[in-house]
Amino acid sequence: CPIILVPPSSTKWSQVPSVLKCWFPPHAGAQYEYILVEKRGDKNNVGFIQLNRPKALNALCDGLMKEVGQALDAFEADADVGAVVITGSDRAFAAGADIKEMQNRTFQECYGGNFLAHWNRVSTVRKPVIAAVNGFAVSITSPAACAEKSDILKISFFFFFFFFTTQDIGLSFK
Numbered sequence: 001c002p003i004i005l006v007p008p009s010s011t012k013w014s015q016v017p018s019v020l021k022c023w024f025p026p027h028a029g030a031q032y033e034y035i036l037v038e039k040r041g042d043k044n045n046v047g048f049i050q051l052n053r054p055k056a057l058n059a060l061c062d063g064l065m066k067e068v069g070q071a072l073d074a075f076e077a078d079a080d081v082g083a084v085v086i087t088g089s090d091r092a093f094a095a096g097a098d099i100k101e102m103q104n105r106t107f108q109e110c111y112g113g114n115f116l117a118h119w120n121r122v123s124t125v126r127k128p129v130i131a132a133v134n135g136f137a138v139s140i141t142s143p144a145a146c147a148e149k150s151d152i153l154k155i156s157f158f159f160f161f162f163f164f165t166t167q168d169i170g171l172s173f174k
């Protein structure tokens, strides 16, 4: 007879031993530490991820980004889910990368360890992912990185590069 594993409702996803994680999807009971995850909509077919570090304005720490990746994996594998919505909480969508966590990392650790590799999961999900942005939404990027993504940005980048040779900082506040 099949064995069904049901984690206690107080279990945090980060406390679940790795060998057990494949036996139950994260949104089936185990709680996340940094995000809230549920299925919404009349047909329960919208995957909903709420960033949930309000005291740190949802700064994107390593643990939060790993959990977002896990939740996206679970929604991608769930045939009932047609699209995913990611939103913030309280005053912020997200205050960008967690600068407290980053401040002691050396360039070698970041570059050699490819420390943002798992951040890309959101761009590889094949289902539509919608960002419902509220409050602060802070980020930084380089025009060169943006220019890889679209022709319009390539043209903008050309003009940008013409006038500025340094990296650009993109900030968006509420």
Ligand SMILES: CC(C)=CC(=O)SCCNC(=O)CCNC(=O)[C@H](O)C(C)(C)COP(=O)(O)OP(=O)(O)OC[C@H]1O[C@@H](n2cnc3c(N)ncnc32)[C@H](O)[C@@H]1OP(=O)(O)O
Pocket: 055, 056, 057, 059, 060, 095, 096, 097, 098, 099, 100, 101, 136, 138, 139, 140
């Ligand atoms: C994606 C990559 C690779 C890079 C980036 O994203 S770089 C961008 C990083 N983000 C920032 O530099 C933004 C830093 N935050 C701010 O400038 C301000 O917090 C604010 C303008 C967004 C809001 O200012 P406000 O005065 O309303 O709130 P604070 O008192 O400053 O913050 C409340 C609370 O949140 C903590 N916090 C805010 N942002 C971050 C962050 N990015 N990383 C870690 N923690 C953050 C802030 O320290 C404070 O907590 P404490 O009271 O416990 O210190």
